[in-house]
Amino acid sequence: MQEENSLKYSNFPEVLLEKFEESLKSELNIHDNLSDEQFEQILISIIKEYENEFYDEFNDIFIYTYYSNLVYNKTIDKILEFVKTRESMNNKGKPEVLKSERTACQDVLYLFSFDFDQNKNQFTSKITGKEIPLNYQVAQIITNDDVFFRPPKGDPKLRGPHINYTIEYSLTYWIKFKEDIQKYIDTFEKKNSEDFLEDLKDYRFWLNKYRGLIYLINQKNAIKKEGETHVKN
Secondary structure, three states: OHHHHHHHHHHHHHHHHHHHHHHHHHHHOOOOOOOHHHHHHHHHHHHHHHHHHOHHHHHHHHHHHHHHHHHHOOHHHHHHHHHHHOOOOOOOOHHHHHHHHHHHHHHHHHHOOEEEEOOOOEEEEOOOOOEEEOOHHHHHHHHOOOOOEEOOOOOHHHOOOOOOOEEOOOHHHHHHHHHHHHHHHHHHHHHOOHHHHHHHHHHHHHHHHHHHHHHHHHHHHHHHHHHHHHHHO
16 A cells, blocks of 8 residues: 555656646647657747847836735835834834845746846846846845845936935835835836736746746656665665
8 A cells, every 4th residue: 555655656746747738738739749848948938038028128027026026915014014113223023024025026036037146237047048137226126135224316326425325214205115116016007018018927927837847847857766766776
């Protein structure tokens, strides 16, 4: 019985992968049988097309997605609640707020499978290797570990040498910030065509499909390797 259960477990990732790939064939309108590697290459080519399409828009897309995350996971409300109840020199609850904000930021990098290179100030796609240049605002969001530590506005190359960052706990500031990020989200969705927004949604869809495929392939290969190890022993 134990051997039978072990056999079922060893076949499970492969069965899941087969079902996943059958679903992919339907979504891609493919009728031929393909290898795991062929499915992977097809998804990479699709993702590459979207990276080319959005190449000049990724700064705005990053900020839009990050701001949407701040609203969706209620980070902005956590910030407001923190500054409302914060007493002078009392940072109780701040670590939770900072963690929530960092999650909102890192989720964007995960969503698009980007590595951030601070030295080159660019994204690099983990899937295709494509390099995408970033502006100052995006780089600042990614590298700023304390959302209350606010940078001066504008390109640092055009600012004077004596303009400093500020530590911002003003409720008025953060109420205005919440209004501004909602305005940014609304403006982004209004200024871009329905086709653009639909393509962005499809892009995310295929990124998730790629991650799912790679996960199942790795699971299948891990079980296979484990089985080969037991046989050798």
